[in-house]
Each structure stands twice: as structure tokens, then as C-alpha cells.
Amino acid sequence: MKRSYFKKTGVLILLIPMTFTLQSCLVSRCKRPQIVGYVYDSITRKPIENCKVGENLTDTNGYFQLKELRYSQFTFVGSEAPPLMADEPVYKENYEQKYIKLFSKYGSGNRKGSLHNADTIFLKRKSITADYK
DSSP, X not given: OHHHHHHHHHHHHHHHHHHHHHTTXXXXXXXXXXXXXXXXXXXXXXXXXXXXETTEEOOTTSEEEEOOEEEEEEOOTTOOOOOEEEEEEEEOTTBOOEXXXXXXXXXXXXXXXXXXEEEEEEEOBOOOOOOOO
């Protein structure tokens, strides 16, 4: 009887630290928060329609919305979240290309549903050079 008691206690002693160790193995990480904003012409101050922002296009009001991207990562208790770096191109033909750049030291630990407001991005038209003969 004493042996079975020690076996059960030994199993419990091993089981408790194992559950705490494996408790946070699979963690959801933020690859890119949801990004929203507007794209406007820098001279006319009018919205630019069908401007490519990341993988999406702007609407008639120049509004864009990039959805949040997440991934799962195996971790151990006490490990820190890696930095968040996002670099999304803003491109329209005949305009100079810009980028939405995000960096956060502990950003990939953001909760689900995080949002970044890029506000208004102004694109400058490329200068057109004519060849006169």
C-alpha cells in the first residue's frame, strides 16, 4: 500500500511541472496588425482610386483596409515575443511608390484584433519628361 501511494505522489509531482511547462506551447503571434487608412494625391488632395496597398486596392474614397495576419509558434514559458516588422508597398501607376513601415520591439505579442491607423498617405505624381526634336 505504501508503494502505490509513493507511485501516485511521484506521478503527481512530475505531472504538475510538466503541465506548467507545456501550458503555453502553441502561441498565436501577430505577423501584421490590421492596417487602415486613405491614399490621396499630394497636389489635388483628391482620393486615389484603385491604388495598390499591400494586397488590396483602394475604393473610390481612397480608403484601404489590410486584414490582420497571424501565425502560430511553439514557445516555452518565459520566452519573449519577437519584434513585429511590416513593410507594405503603396503603388499606383504614374505615382511615386511609398511604403507603410511598422516596427514594434514586442509587437508580435499583440492581441488578436490589433489595429494600426495609417491615417492619410499622400502620393506624389511622377514628373513626365517629353522628348522634343
